[in-house]
Amino acid sequence: MSEVVTIKSITDEAYDTKTFRFDWDAEVKPGQFIMIWIPGVDEIPMSVSGISDTEKSVTVKAIGDATKKIHELKVGDKLSIRGPFGNGFDLSSRNILIIGGGVGTAAIMPAVVQTGADTIIAARSDRDVIMDSIAGSKASNVWIATDDGSRGFHGNAVQLMKEKLALKKYDCIIACGPEVMLYFTFKACQELGQKCQLSLERYMKCGAGVCGCCVMDDQRVCRDGPVFTNDQIEKLTEFGVSKRDECGRIVKFR
Amino acid sequence: MASLKTEIGSIVLDKPGMIASGIMDETGKSLVRVLESGAGAAVTKSIGLEPKPGHDSPCFMEVSGGYVNAMGLPNPGIDLFREEMEIAVPKGKIIGSIYGAGPGDFSELAAKMEDYGACAVELNLSCPHAKGYGMEVGTDPEMVKSIVSAVKSSVSIPVWAKLTPNTHILTRIGQAVQDAGGDAIVAINTLKAMVISPEFARPIMSNKFCGLSGEAVKPVGVRAIYDLRSAVDIPLIGVGGISTWRDAAEYIMAGACAFQVGSAVGTKGMGVFSQINDGLSAFMDEYGYANIKDMVGAAHE
Numbered sequence: 001m002s003e004v005v006t007i008k009s010i011t012d013e014a015y016d017t018k019t020f021r022f023d024w025d026a027e028v029k030p031g032q033f034i035m036i037w038i039p040g041v042d043e044i045p046m047s048v049s050g051i052s053d054t055e056k057s058v059t060v061k062a063i064g065d066a067t068k069k070i071h072e073l074k075v076g077d078k079l080s081i082r083g084p085f086g087n088g089f090d091l092s093s094r095n096i097l098i099i100g101g102g103v104g105t106a107a108i109m110p111a112v113v114q115t116g117a118d119t120i121i122a123a124r125s126d127r128d129v130i131m132d133s134i135a136g137s138k139a140s141n142v143w144i145a146t147d148d149g150s151r152g153f154h155g156n157a158v159q160l161m162k163e164k165l166a167l168k169k170y171d172c173i174i175a176c177g178p179e180v181m182l183y184f185t186f187k188a189c190q191e192l193g194q195k196c197q198l199s200l201e202r203y204m205k206c207g208a209g210v211c212g213c214c215v216m217d218d219q220r221v222c223r224d225g226p227v228f229t230n231d232q233i234e235k236l237t238e239f240g241v242s243k244r245d246e247c248g249r250i251v252k253f254r
Numbered sequence: 255m256a257s258l259k260t261e262i263g264s265i266v267l268d269k270p271g272m273i274a275s276g277i278m279d280e281t282g283k284s285l286v287r288v289l290e291s292g293a294g295a296a297v298t299k300s301i302g303l304e305p306k307p308g309h310d311s312p313c314f315m316e317v318s319g320g321y322v323n324a325m326g327l328p329n330p331g332i333d334l335f336r337e338e339m340e341i342a343v344p345k346g347k348i349i350g351s352i353y354g355a356g357p358g359d360f361s362e363l364a365a366k367m368e369d370y371g372a373c374a375v376e377l378n379l380s381c382p383h384a385k386g387y388g389m390e391v392g393t394d395p396e397m398v399k400s401i402v403s404a405v406k407s408s409v410s411i412p413v414w415a416k417l418t419p420n421t422h423i424l425t426r427i428g429q430a431v432q433d434a435g436g437d438a439i440v441a442i443n444t445l446k447a448m449v450i451s452p453e454f455a456r457p458i459m460s461n462k463f464c465g466l467s468g469e470a471v472k473p474v475g476v477r478a479i480y481d482l483r484s485a486v487d488i489p490l491i492g493v494g495g496i497s498t499w500r501d502a503a504e505y506i507m508a509g510a511c512a513f514q515v516g517s518a519v520g521t522k523g524m525g526v527f528s529q530i531n532d533g534l535s536a537f538m539d540e541y542g543y544a545n546i547k548d549m550v551g552a553a554h555e
Binding site: 001002004035037039040042043044078080082205206207208209210211212213215217218220223244245246247248249250 | 280299325
């Protein structure tokens with residue numbers, strides 16, 4: 001069922017990224033997503049980046065037609081949404097290391113807020129780092145990594161994760177970011193025998209597990225995921241290798 | 255214990271439920287998962303001659319009693335679909351759903367589906383939201399007759415026609431399928447529909463029109479099968495809003511020898527096939543039906 005909510009506040013997270021808050025009392029788990037309709041443009045999946053009983057938020061990077069249109073919205077404007085969808089993260093482990101890469105940081109932030117776990121936020125450069133202040137107020141430790149070294153650790157999320165894993169043992173890694181980052185996160189976890197849960201992404205249409213267009217092998221990212229464990233990912237031959245376009249054709253990453 | 259085995263003409267299914275076209279059936283591995291979840295066969299996404307992206311989003315939403323969708327026949331095209339069939343066909347019975355603008359398209363597509371190993375083809379004569387296809391060709395008995403005839407002469411596998419409820423001449427179209435040598439009729443496809451957002455004062459689907467599926471359409475589908483049973487002798491396959499064994503039993507008693515499940519994969523999950531199989535089997539034992547055949551059309555007596 002679609003619902004209409006009203007934008008209550010808007011925060012700039014970076015030069016190209018904003019957080020939109022709205023009253024919505026639906027029960028949402030960290031790692032779940034909603035579908036947002038932008039009339040006349042598109043309907044797109046968006047991770048829920050902030051969760052309280054009565055209020056939710058999405059954090060949107062302006063990269064396409066739909067996200068640019070969302071950036072034009074003002075406080076008081078309406079949003080038509082469906083959801084929440086997907087399984088969300090399993091946060092029952094005691095010692096978790098949470099990793100967000102780029103705008104994927106939005107998807108892991110509710111898990112950071114709920115657990116207060118150690119957190120890595122990775123971005124291309126200092127100006128792309130988002131949500132570090134909310135993470136800083138909730139997480140035991142927040143470490144920043146930038147590809148260009150303009151802030152924090154000089155390197156990518158996976159390199160910093162390996163350094164941290166050498167110093168401390170974690171029961172589980174939780175991560176969301178670009179697929180190339182997640183692919184190497186998974187490879188590193190595999191080598192180290194480290195458990196992980198990764199939030200994956202594919203082109204989606206229905207969001208409800210019906211149309212089957214977001215499948216990775218036989219798994220529906222929208223319904224069976226978007227969060228998959230290392231045991232599940234091991235069986236996904238398409239992870240990091242290929243995706244399907246809107247026609248269902250295979251598109252290789254490399 | 256009652257047998258769930260059923261016959262649709264020459265095709266024998268161990269279990270009477272299939273996945274309906276359009277649901278979890280665009281890729282080989284999805285089709286395999288469906289077969290492994292307790293379906294007796296799987297119908298593919300409707301495939302056309304060329305790759306098609308389908309309609310822009312929004313193309314789907316939840317409504318009271320079901321879903322609406324205006325997917326717009328997205329598919330990779332028949333040539334690329336070979337790879338998906340290569341994965342699925344060795345694992346079970348696959349029915350190739352195809353759509354086209356006329357007899358020529360359908361014949362070419364059906365021949366390829368036969369080459370790929372489909373055990374039957376299902377002609378999409380009923381999609382309510384794709385211009386020039388589906389119900390636009392499937393509501394004219396003469397056109398239906400020429401399409402079914404053409405496909406019959408180009409393949410040796412059974413030819414099923416999936417019909418739309420969006421017509422007042424359903425039985426005439428059913429007779430056209432039978433007259434042209436069609437082997438079975440599948441009914442129903444979605445009901446042509448629309449959803450409007452009061453806040454944004456416009457239809458929500460990018461295509462404006464869409465098709466309603468799910469529980470709300472079940473009585474329409476049951477009636478369609480009941481009507482067709484009185485009008486034709488070829489086997490019928492019931493589809494529309496089936497999510498429990500009771501729903502399946504209604505369709506069978508209206509005259510269907512098998513059924514398809516679509517939206518319930520969303521509402522009930524992939525376990526829906528085994529739930530229906532278990533429930534149907536228990537019902538048949540309790541009420542003394544030894545096999546599906548004994549139940550087919552029982553409501554007509």
